[in-house]
Amino acid sequence: MDRLTRTIEILETLIAFPTISTDSNQACVEWILNYLEPLGAKCLVTSDTPGKANIFATIGPDVEGGLILSGHLDVVPVAGQKWSSKPFVLREEAGFLYGRGTCDMKGFIAACLTLAPEFAAADLARPVHFAFTYDEETGCAGARVLVDEMVKAGWRPSAAIIGEPSSMRIIEGHKGCCEYTVEFTGVEGHSSLPDLGVNALEYASKYVSELMRLRHELPARAPVGSRFDPYYSTVQVCMLNSGIAHNVIPNKASVGWEMRPVQKSDLDYVRSEIAKFAANVLLPEMQAKSPEAGIEETFSSEVVGLEPESESIAAALVRHLTGGNEMDVVSFGTEAGLFQMAGVSAVICGPGSIEQAHKPDEFVSREQLSACLDMLSRVAGSLSK
Numbered sequence: 001m002d003r004l005t006r007t008i009e010i011l012e013t014l015i016a017f018p019t020i021s022t023d024s025n026q027a028c029v030e031w032i033l034n035y036l037e038p039l040g041a042k043c044l045v046t047s048d049t050p051g052k053a054n055i056f057a058t059i060g061p062d063v064e065g066g067l068i069l070s071g072h073l074d075v076v077p078v079a080g081q082k083w084s085s086k087p088f089v090l091r092e093e094a095g096f097l098y099g100r101g102t103c104d105m106k107g108f109i110a111a112c113l114t115l116a117p118e119f120a121a122a123d124l125a126r127p128v129h130f131a132f133t134y135d136e137e138t139g140c141a142g143a144r145v146l147v148d149e150m151v152k153a154g155w156r157p158s159a160a161i162i163g164e165p166s167s168m169r170i171i172e173g174h175k176g177c178c179e180y181t182v183e184f185t186g187v188e189g190h191s192s193l194p195d196l197g198v199n200a201l202e203y204a205s206k207y208v209s210e211l212m213r214l215r216h217e218l219p220a221r222a223p224v225g226s227r228f229d230p231y232y233s234t235v236q237v238c239m240l241n242s243g244i245a246h247n248v249i250p251n252k253a254s255v256g257w258e259m260r261p262v263q264k265s266d267l268d269y270v271r272s273e274i275a276k277f278a279a280n281v282l283l284p285e286m287q288a289k290s291p292e293a294g295i296e297e298t299f300s301s302e303v304v305g306l307e308p309e310s311e312s313i314a315a316a317l318v319r320h321l322t323g324g325n326e327m328d329v330v331s332f333g334t335e336a337g338l339f340q341m342a343g344v345s346a347v348i349c350g351p352g353s354i355e356q357a358h359k360p361d362e363f364v365s366r367e368q369l370s371a372c373l374d375m376l377s378r379v380a381g382s383l384s385k
Helices: 003-015 026-039 102-121 141-152 200-221 264-289 313-322 336-341 366-377 379-383
Strands: 042-046 054-059 067-072 091-093 096-098 128-133 159-162 170-174 177-185 234-242 252-260 294-303 327-330 345-348 363-365
Touching: 003 026, 003 102, 003 366, 026 042, 026 054, 026 102, 026 128, 042 141, 054 102, 054 141, 067 102, 067 141, 067 336, 067 379, 096 102, 096 366, 102 128, 102 363, 102 366, 102 379, 128 141, 128 379, 141 336, 159 313, 159 336, 170 313, 177 200, 177 264, 200 234, 200 252, 200 264, 252 264, 264 294, 313 345, 313 366, 313 379, 336 345, 363 366, 366 379
Parallel strands: 067 128, 067 159, 159 345, 170 327
Antiparallel strands: 042 054, 054 128, 091 096, 096 363, 170 345, 177 252, 177 294, 234 252
């Protein structure tokens, strides 16, 4: 059986596991373990969440160095989307493979698993590591656990390829992805007597206005020559929940916002300024009316960006594997920065387009899978004696 046919068979199996981030991925993890362990892979299973697990599997000698092939097992929900076919049943039409997760990012994982027997049969001088994680789509929770355990176990890989959909372009940098939820507690009352209440929605709106003021400062802070699109850090308010009736002063309000920083200094600036505004301006006004009023950040998730490296081991390796020379940056976030923080040189290169991710009728093409297999087929040679 040729590599592409085998990859599509494995992809069909992986798609059939509905590993939506809110649900368990255990059945998918067990299938992959049953596939890798007979090949002699040393498998480390890690988790801090019931029903969820990462796999860190190693083929090759127990030495430092080597290459990580990384992908996340979780997928985004399909609820409310209009699919032309069942999202968890692989469908092929005109050279395109449809199904939730085909490009984001089980196509890459299927290609990795297809090459695993060849890695196991090769005379490797340095190991190949498979890093398959949970909950990337909701803040890279699994990758944080996996990277920590990888470091504790003493593994010191030299490079990592994160197979997010990049149309097989080499991506050397991406913005961070930081998400926050802030809860405002006021005092409810009749809308005809506003002085007797504390309008949580009103203060949440002032908080949003300050975020918008800070947002307008960010283009001027962008680093010279920034290649991102847009070239500056961005802030978006994506959720605002409050109120039960037109004539009731709302005592609860919630603001959900996110930031995509191109540099950590922008994140530090916005976080510091909005925190000072909340603590020094809004909270005193609220508590002057009632000591029961308050502001609390109830959720935060900060996924670090991937910073381009001047001498990137990973980029040099992938240029060798693909024959490509051009490198780019993207605005979406990945787990790559977590590996970089652990001292592992990282780049993104994977099949499919990010434009297809998270949409109904998500797909990856045979052509993209073939290109990915061509890249991975050269990995063993690059790590052999």
